[in-house]
Amino acid sequence: MGVGELSAWLEGTAVASAVREGLWLYPAIETAHILSVAALFGSILLLDARILGASPRLPLDALARHALRPVYVALPALVVTGALMFSADASALVGNAAFRAKMVLVPLALLNGLALEVGWFRSLRREPAQHIPAAAKAFAAVSLALWIGVIVCGRLIAYV
Amino acid sequence: MTTQMTTPTILRTVAAAAVAAALTWAASAAAHHGWSGYSGKAERFTGVIRAVEYGNPHVTIDLEDKDRTWHVVLAPPSRMEGRGLPRKGLSVGETATVEAERHETKEGELRAEWIEVGGKRTELR
Numbered sequence: 001m002g003v004g005e006l007s008a009w010l011e012g013t014a015v016a017s018a019v020r021e022g023l024w025l026y027p028a029i030e031t032a033h034i035l036s037v038a039a040l041f042g043s044i045l046l047l048d049a050r051i052l053g054a055s056p057r058l059p060l061d062a063l064a065r066h067a068l069r070p071v072y073v074a075l076p077a078l079v080v081t082g083a084l085m086f087s088a089d090a091s092a093l094v095g096n097a098a099f100r101a102k103m104v105l106v107p108l109a110l111l112n113g114l115a116l117e118v119g120w121f122r123s124l125r126r127e128p129a130q131h132i133p134a135a136a137k138a139f140a141a142v143s144l145a146l147w148i149g150v151i152v153c154g155r156l157i158a159y160v
Numbered sequence: 161m162t163t164q165m166t167t168p169t170i171l172r173t174v175a176a177a178a179v180a181a182a183l184t185w186a187a188s189a190a191a192h193h194g195w196s197g198y199s200g201k202a203e204r205f206t207g208v209i210r211a212v213e214y215g216n217p218h219v220t221i222d223l224e225d226k227d228r229t230w231h232v233v234l235a236p237p238s239r240m241e242g243r244g245l246p247r248k249g250l251s252v253g254e255t256a257t258v259e260a261e262r263h264e265t266k267e268g269e270l271r272a273e274w275i276e277v278g279g280k281r282t283e284l285r
Binding site (some may be wrong): 017019020021022023024025026027085086089158159160 | 180196197198215216217236237238
């Protein structure tokens with residue numbers, strides 16, 4: 001089954017037509033998607049800024065535990081609400097350049113975050129006074145750039 | 161004399177700038193503006209409705225006039241219902257007129273300012 005057939009099938013499901021046809025369901029899902037990305041980006045921004053050198057006296061471990069908590073709710077919510085909106089208009093979206101770019105940037109941003117966590121963050125959290133290596137800072141900067149790119153592409157879906 | 165601005169002065173400047181920005185925005189909202197990605201020139205198209213997709217994110221119709229069949233993007237269903245053009249108000253085979261702009265790159269796609277069907281005009285913006 002190709003991408004075209006898959007998206008046509010998805011669009012024909014009962015869930016997709018409920019999203020498409022409900023008067024206020026789609027805007028409600030859209031709102032939840034935006035709330036979730038606001039929470040996700042806010043958390044990531046606070047943490048990446050700390051890694052990049054802002055507020056150096058804030059304990060990294062305490063900050064991470066506080067700031068990353070919303071991500072565990074926001075990330076699944078983004079995937080679910082995004083999938084629901086995608087299903088409603090799937091065959092048009094697979095051909096949308098901004099949507100395609102977003103679907104490349106999201107996994108890159110997640111992998112980048114995972115690499116930062118596994119590569120440096122775990123050890124940095126254990127030793128609060130440790131100097132943050134330049135490579136970790138580079139990953140934090142790339143993280144911000146990728147997530148901004150995700151948001152820009154998300155918004156551009158309606159305009160290309 | 162010191163040229164340093166006091167806090168109340170800064171606050172007043174910021175407040176004045178915010179008011180000016182809000183007024184500019186309100187004025188531009190009242191003026192006509194095109195849809196992003198569309199020509200910016202509104203034209204009228206009259207034809208027969210060949211297909212209706214009454215769904216999110218936008219209601220669309222296929223409208224066949226003397227030249228071709230246009231794919232016309234209308235508005236979200238919630239707005240269409242609010243403006244008095246529910247699903248049953250658009251049927252295949254009916255004649256409709258739209259004032260719309262052509263998409264700059266997608267051949268045959270229009271974005272409608274308003275649609276007139278059954279003698280009733282519905283604003284879509």
